[in-house]
Amino acid sequence: MTITCKGAVLRRIGCPQPYAESRPLSIETITLAPPTASDVVVKVAGAGLCHSDLSVINGDRGRDVPMVMGHEGAGEIVELGSAVTDLRVGDHVAFQFSVSCGRCRACRGGRPNICEAAPAARSRGELLSGGSRITDAGGATLRHQAGVSCFAEYAVVHRGSVVVIDPELPLTEAAVFGCAVMTGVGAVVNTANLRAGESVAVYGLGGVGLSGIMGARVAGAGTIVAVDIEEAKLDKARTLGATHCFNARDPDLDAKVREATAGGVDCALDFAGAIPALQSAYAVTVRGGRVVTAGLAPFGAQFAFEQGDLVSNEKQICGCYMGSCVPVRDLPRFVKLYRSGALPVDALIDSIIGFDELNAGFDRLAQGSALRQILAPHGGPRPT
Ligand SMILES: NC(=O)c1ccc[n+]([C@@H]2O[C@H](COP(=O)([O-])OP(=O)(O)OC[C@H]3O[C@@H](n4cnc5c(N)ncnc54)[C@H](O)[C@@H]3O)[C@@H](O)[C@H]2O)c1
Ligand SMILES: [Zn+2]
Ligand SMILES: [Zn+2]
Structure with missing residues (x-):
């Protein structure tokens, strides 16, 4: 059926801060077309504010607009396309932001997170099955963000953009799994393939980086x-398992990390999206070690290293998209780890907000004063 509901539309990139005043996200009435055969309709219960959204809003990694924002979230299935036979209305699902075709070289190689068909649909703001399902009050087409657009009461997405989750999991907590948790934990256990006892350094302690800290602890890292x-992020990291914490503004950062880790770390992970962080990560990695970068710096940012150092020290530098995850394999696994207490991802969530606070929420994320704020589009528990 056609759904008319509320959604957050980005119409102008690069509005000045504070966003609470410039209001880059306008809360509008949007219309969702009925699902095509391969789509599903989700009633969104929670959607996380991620730095990748902020990078679109501030223009660091701009996209064509107008676009309904939101790529990390969870909700309940309310309608199925005619060809979707493996889901039921009422199933709880988490969104994942890199839908895959199942047929390209990357998919055939078991790496659906880097499906070759996905980037073209993403840059057009369309679903993998083609086209957008969203229009504004005047009937103009609105783009999807990452095939999702979950800063809205409802979302129509391709079947492959959702993963069924344990119905016992509160949906506001489930919201952070599709991006922060898959990326942070996946970077450690998949991309870095961390072995028990290895030492790690994690740069950038937002929702993604703190998930990396939790992933390192679960994987049995020796020193973290x-x-x-x-400073507040460092305090939080300590409570989640970091054994040593350093402020990146310290001019002796690299020396201090090396001193704390008997010469350097086996694996350094960047979740900062800032080139100085990646440079330090590279510098503190030992001979034979590996550097994993998942942070997303502004378009065009370059990273330099001495080629001879890479060779003679046999370092590896790996990019990491969505934690190198196979979503249907990894997301339920990470949910199980959460439910066992091993991956306390609820610690990432600092507030549940409504549409009225969405722009101010991005101010808080930009200032570094928030971790994961969860938009509850239909209302929900408020911070106490
Ligand atoms: N690769 C992927 O698939 C993927 C997925 C999600 C997010 N991301 C990217 O990961 C990054 C982190 O996302 P987030 O939502 O956790 O962001 P966030 O803003 O919550 O956290 C980023 C953290 O990095 C810190 N930081 C900034 N400069 C630093 C420096 N020089 N050294 C150390 N720390 C520094 C900030 O203080 C902040 O705590 C962003 O760049 C985001 O776009 C990538
Ligand atoms: Zn994200
Ligand atoms: Zn593919």
């Missing part, structure tokens, strides 16, 4: 170094 420019 945490680095950020915000």
Whole structure:
């Protein structure tokens, strides 16, 4: 059926801060077309504010607009396309932001997170099955963000953009699994393939980086170094398992990390989206070690290293998209780890907000004063 509901539309990139005043996200009435055969309709219960959204809003990694924002979230299936036979109305699902075709070289190689068909649909703001399902009050087409657009009461997405989750999991908590948790934990257990006892350094302690700290602890890391420019983030990392914490503004950062780790770490992970963080990560990695970068710096940002150092020290530098995850394999696994207490991802959530606070929420994310704020489009528990 056609659904008319509320959604957050980005119409102008690069509005000045504070966003609470410039209001880059306008809360509008949007219309969702009925699902095509391969789509599903989700009633969104929670959607996380991620730095990747902020990078679109501030123009660091701009996209064509107008676009309904939101790529990390969870909800309940309310309608199925005619060809979707493996889901039921009422199923709880988490969104995942990199839908895959199942047929390209990457998919055939078991790496659906880097499906070759996905980037073209994403840059057009369309679903993998083609076209957008969203229009504004005047009937103009609105783009989907990452095939999702969950800063809205309802979302129409391709079947492959959702993963069924344990119905016992509160949906506001489930919201952070599709991006922060898959990326942060996946970077450690998939991309870095961390072995028990290895030492790690994690740069950038937002929702993604703190998930990396939790992933390192679950994987049995020996020493876990945490680095950020915000002291409060370092305190949080300590509570989640970091054994050593350093402020990135310290001019002796690299030397201090090396001193704390008997010469350097086996694996350094960047979740900061800032080139100085990646440079330090590279510098503190030992001979034979690996550097994983998942942070997304502004378009065009370059990273330099001495080629001879890479060769003679046999370092590896790996990009990491969505934690190198196979979503249907990894997301339920991470949910199980959460339910066992091993991956306390609820610690990432600092507030549940309504549409009225969405722009101010991005101010808080930009200032570094928030971790994961969850938009509850239909209302929900408020912070106490
Ligand atoms: N690769 C992927 O698939 C993927 C998925 C999600 C997010 N991301 C990217 O990961 C990054 C983190 O996302 P987030 O939502 O956790 O962001 P966030 O803003 O919550 O956290 C980023 C953290 O990095 C810190 N930081 C900034 N400069 C630093 C520096 N020089 N050294 C150390 N720390 C520094 C900030 O203080 C902040 O705590 C973003 O760039 C985001 O776009 C990538
Ligand atoms: Zn994200
Ligand atoms: Zn593919």
